[in-house]
Amino acid sequence: MERVIIAGVDRSARSRAAADWAAREALLRGLPLRVVHVSPPDGPDPVHPWPGRPEAVADHVVAELTERHRVLAARGSHLDGAAVPALRAAGEHAELLVLGLRGEGGHAGVAVGSTASALATECGRPVVLVPGTYPGPWRPGRIEGVVLGIDAHDPAVGPVEFAFEAARLHGVRLRAVHCWTLPARAARSPFPVLEEDRAEWEDEEVQVLSDALRPWRGKYPDVDVLEDVRLLPPAQALTHASGNAELVVAGQGATALALLEHARCPVAVVPA
Missing domain, CATH: 3.40.50.12370 (Rossmann fold)
Incomplete structure (x- = not known):
């Protein structure tokens, strides 16, 4: 079984912030990062394609991360299906499963998306949920670690x-x-x-x-x-x-x- 950190992403800036957190954790732990995007089972992603085809979303995030973290070992994966079971299965043997608290489909007044909530409840492995406003690097100035x-x-x-x-x-x-x-x-x-x-x-x-x-x-x-x-x-x-x-x-x-x-x-x- 390969030890790996998985970042679940969509096209939102929130998920890319979570992926960056996952990348830093992967570097610290000396593990590869797998970036996963899941397309819904009822057809292609909704309007506003970013960066184009759904199959390209994970690879686009990987390109951003490896540009920022040059020594990061990362690869992208595209899966079809419902997000929760797909990510739960992908993370079954992962060291960590990381995603944003809310994805691109969430409502502005909802703090925690349905995918994040379900995985936090059901996943058999540790799940790290990253707030969209979190700046990324660990900050020594914070009182608590x-x-x-x-x-x-x-x-x-x-x-x-x-x-x-x-x-x-x-x-x-x-x-x-x-x-x-x-x-x-x-x-x-x-x-x-x-x-x-x-x-x-x-x-x-x-x-x-x-x-x-x-x-x-x-x-x-x-x-x-x-x-x-x-x-x-x-x-x-x-x-x-x-x-x-x-x-x-x-x-x-x-x-x-x-x-x-x-x-x-x-x-x-x-x-x-």
Whole structure:
């Protein structure tokens, strides 16, 4: 099985920004890049052909990328069919599947396209979704490198390992965000929560997070880890963190889908 990064593209500037992110990641990991364009099953692409025939879209993007990244090993592929199953099958054995949050067919008021949403939910491999406004290169000026959303009571191996490896590859700090809620009895109580009770519960969550990360700290001793415990809904906490991050890593599920609606940096959605 060939290790490869796949970028799914259409004719939009958003998808080309995602392809550029994928190209930089491929160079960092020493992997080839495969650029894939899928034509719909009901005939040719709609009006406004770019750069001409649908079969040429992927090759056009490859030409742009190799002009910008001279040592990049990349090739283009054109597939016919529905985008979601075609890209899911193409990425079945890929290191990463990368695409924009919204493609050329999306509506202006929709933050996340149907293809991105479906692949984030269904794909068996990590999917990185790149906002259209993201500038491309990792920016050392950002406070956070990689942000990991983790349920410390039941940590999923896939997202945790992906986040630690990403932080190691890029030489940046990993911020592990664990969110918690007040005990049911406190949430139902008509009286305010006592500060000493809240502090005690939070200390317990801090310990749970520390215990969950301990084996990963041992496996990745060179990764600087910041443990962050928040009394917030997970999607809200990760959305806030994305404003100062280069990459947010989350597991598949409702939190990831809610995060994608407001993410301000690329989001890696990783199966457990």
